[in-house]
Amino acid sequence: MTTLWGAIAVLISTTALGYLVGDTFHKRARNLRTIQTGLQMLLTQITYSRLPLPFAFEAVSTAVDSPVSEVFRNAGLMIRRGIAPREAWKTALCDGLRNCCFDSGDLEVLRSLGPALGVSDSADQEKHILLVLERLKVRERGASASCRELSRLWRFGGFACGFVIVLVLI
Amino acid sequence: MARLPGNITKILPDHLRPILLSAAERVRGLTEIRLRAGRPLMIVLLRGDRFVSPLGDPVSDPHKAYIVTPDDCRSTVELLNMGSVYAFQEEFRKGYITLPGGHRVGLAGEITCENGSIRGLKHVTGLNLRLAREVKGAADKLIPHIVDADSHTVRSTLVISSPGCGKTTMLRDIARQLSDGVPDLGVSGFRVAIADERSEIAGSFEGVPQNEVGARTDVLDRIPKTRAIPMMLRGLSPEVLVTDEIGDPEDAAALFDACNSGVSVIASAHASTVGEVFNRRTTCEAVRAGGFQIAVELSRRCGPGTIEAIVPLDSYAEIRRKQRGFRDARVIYPAGS
Numbered sequence: 001m002t003t004l005w006g007a008i009a010v011l012i013s014t015t016a017l018g019y020l021v022g023d024t025f026h027k028r029a030r031n032l033r034t035i036q037t038g039l040q041m042l043l044t045q046i047t048y049s050r051l052p053l054p055f056a057f058e059a060v061s062t063a064v065d066s067p068v069s070e071v072f073r074n075a076g077l078m079i080r081r082g083i084a085p086r087e088a089w090k091t092a093l094c095d096g097l098r099n100c101c102f103d104s105g106d107l108e109v110l111r112s113l114g115p116a117l118g119v120s121d122s123a124d125q126e127k128h129i130l131l132v133l134e135r136l137k138v139r140e141r142g143a144s145a146s147c148r149e150l151s152r153l154w155r156f157g158g159f160a161c162g163f164v165i166v167l168v169l170i
Numbered sequence: 171m172a173r174l175p176g177n178i179t180k181i182l183p184d185h186l187r188p189i190l191l192s193a194a195e196r197v198r199g200l201t202e203i204r205l206r207a208g209r210p211l212m213i214v215l216l217r218g219d220r221f222v223s224p225l226g227d228p229v230s231d232p233h234k235a236y237i238v239t240p241d242d243c244r245s246t247v248e249l250l251n252m253g254s255v256y257a258f259q260e261e262f263r264k265g266y267i268t269l270p271g272g273h274r275v276g277l278a279g280e281i282t283c284e285n286g287s288i289r290g291l292k293h294v295t296g297l298n299l300r301l302a303r304e305v306k307g308a309a310d311k312l313i314p315h316i317v318d319a320d321s322h323t324v325r326s327t328l329v330i331s332s333p334g335c336g337k338t339t340m341l342r343d344i345a346r347q348l349s350d351g352v353p354d355l356g357v358s359g360f361r362v363a364i365a366d367e368r369s370e371i372a373g374s375f376e377g378v379p380q381n382e383v384g385a386r387t388d389v390l391d392r393i394p395k396t397r398a399i400p401m402m403l404r405g406l407s408p409e410v411l412v413t414d415e416i417g418d419p420e421d422a423a424a425l426f427d428a429c430n431s432g433v434s435v436i437a438s439a440h441a442s443t444v445g446e447v448f449n450r451r452t453t454c455e456a457v458r459a460g461g462f463q464i465a466v467e468l469s470r471r472c473g474p475g476t477i478e479a480i481v482p483l484d485s486y487a488e489i490r491r492k493q494r495g496f497r498d499a500r501v502i503y504p505a506g507s
Contacts, residue, residue: 052254082184085253122256 003170010169011162018158022151027101029147032140034068035100035110036133042072043129047122054080067099085117109135177269178203178299183245186211189236192226200301201334201474206278207243207295210235216473240295243279247294250275268392271380272302272338272373300334302373304381308336308475309343312466315480316344316436319355324348324410324434326461328483330441331468336475337438338370338414340468342381344436345371345412349384362387363408365398371414399424403431412436419452422459429461443467444481457483 038060045056057076061069071092078088093110102110109132116128174194179187189211194200199216206212210232211222220228221235229235250267251258261267266276278296309316316327327344329337351359366372366389372379374391383389388406390398395413402408411428416437428435439457441447444465448454467478 046256050257050259052252052257054252056254079253082249084248088253118251118253119255121259125256 007166007170010165011159014162014165015155015159018155018161021158022154024101025143025147025151025154028103028106029140029143031068031100031102032106032136032143034065035071036136036140038064038068038072039113039129039133039136043126043133046125046129050122053085053118067096070099071096079118085119086114089114089117106136106139109139174200175271175273175301177271177273178301181246181249181269181275181299183242183249186242186246189222189224189226193220193222193228196226197228201303202301203299205238205243205246205297205299207238207240209238211238216470240293243294243297246297247277266368268369270373270375272370274300274302274368274370276300302370302381303339304342304373305336305339305475306343306346306382308339309347311477312340312344312480313347313352314355315464315466317348317352317355317357319357322357324360324436325463326429326435327437328416328447328457328462328465329436329438329468330444330447330465331438332442333440334474335468335470337468340466340475341412341414341436341438342371342383345387345410346382346384348410348436349387359384359386360409361407362410362412363402363406364389365393365395365402365411365413366391367393367395367398368414371412394420396420396424399428403428403433408433410434410436414438415440416456417450417453419455421452421456425456425461426459429459435462437462442469444479444483 041060041063042056045051045059049056051059054076057072057079061073061076063069064072074095075085075088075092078091079085083091090111093107097107113128113132116125118125120128174191179191182190186205190203190213193213197213197215197220200213201216202214204212204214204219212235213220213222213228220230221232223229223234224236250269255262258267262277265278266274268274276298277294278298279294280292282292312327316325317323318325329340329344331337345362345364348360349362351357362384364371364383364387366374369391371381372383372387372389372391373381374389377389377391379387379389388402388408390402393401395416396418399411399413402411411433413435414437416425416439425435425437439447439453441450441453444467447457447465462483465481465483467481468474469476469478471478
């Protein structure tokens with residue numbers, strides 16, 4: 001009886017782990033879509049409303065979903081405290097990394113926006129943000145295509161691993 | 171003893187803030203803070219100026235003063251624009267930024283031009299932090315000359331002076347008194363509209379006036395007066411229109427519309443005498459178009475806002491006559507004040 005319960009526990013644990021890892025691929029695609037929406041809103045705030053960065057970031061943070069909204073909110077708060085936009089964006093991305101599921105390539109693309117933030121006129125800002133958006137779109141397409149297969153693989157893999165472990169132990 | 175307004179202190183770099191806070195507490199009548207890269211830190215007072223030592227003491231010897239670094243200027247500009255150059259493009263092009271509360275920061279440095287027109291400032295190496303001051307009652311002596319109590323009308327008035335003599339303070343108080351009414355003259359309030367291109371008169375923040383401009387006053391903030399005046403005439407039905415620093419060639423048409431719509435205009439212009447106003451073609455055209463009836467000359471002789479003369483400008487012919495022999499024709503009021 002104990003062996004049966006142990007086998008079920010191992011099977012559930014490994015399957016859940018597989019689902020958990022598989023879900024990160026979905027999350028990454030979702031986060032990439034959300035941050036693109038956020039950057040598009042930031043672009044509007046910069047080119048149309050001409051809001052200074054702290055206010056623009058704050059406006060974006062209230063309109064996009066968590067946890068991506070935290071990146072914008074933290075960046076805005078840091079700039080308001082007198083930290084340069086480049087540093088604020090970099091730090092906000094690092095802090096946001098804990099809750100978002102960006103990979104190192106995504107982060108590199110997002111970080112590349114930092115040095116350009118706020119330092120030039122609105123036409124130049126638009127060019128920089130559009131470039132980052134374009135690169136993020138490519139990455140999101142890749143993430144969406146792979147997430148279905150990879151997440152299925154991980155979910156099945158989790159279950160299969162559990163099954164193998166159970167067989168070996170029994 | 172003065173305290174620096176919060177809107178000024180928050181744009182000062184960390185190490186400059188205590189120095190200037192200390193200096194401000196030890197002087198009277200602080201009007202300007204001057205940061206010039208490589209040169210002594212300076213404060214301008216109602217009477218004279220002082221340098222500021224690294225400990226925040228006002229000193230007369232420039233060698234004992236804190237020397238402003240290019241980094242100080244750069245940090246101040248970054249705090250000023252909140253790291254958002256694009257949000258202040260137009261202000262950089264014009265050479266100044268207005269802060270909440272109506273304080274103005276004048277910028278100096280290397281200008282970048284494109285096709286002959288100014289594109290912006292590349293290296294800001296000089297800043298003039300001008301503190302706005304609300305002086306209620308500044309226009310007390312002037313109001314009886316501006317308001318015609320019998321016909322309940324306002325004479326179109328041009329306030330002129332050199333920079334820093336209290337034009338904007340005077341305009342603000344005129345607007346407040348006209349808007350709230352003048353019980354001493356038995357005059358009830360007028361509908362006043364302020365075209366506040368630089369946010370200096372009303373000192374609006376997020377569209378809400380921070381200075382007292384009267385109960386019947388509407389403010390159009392940070393919009394060129396050439397655009398604001400037609401909007402106000404159509405939408406706000408003012409009896410009195412207040413605007414500052416006329417003199418651009420485009421101002422004439424807008425002022426012409428206002429004065430031919432039965433609206434009195436109260437405006438200011440840079441010049442030390444009325445003669446100087448008419449010597450400059452652009453201001454001369456704007457003043458003629460504005461149909462001004464009186465001009466008020468201000469100076470700093472007895473402090474900013476000293477009224478040197480109130481000059482009737484009844485007709486174009488009289489203006490021309492005054493252009494030729496202006497000194498003889500002008501009316502001094504109040505004598506010696």
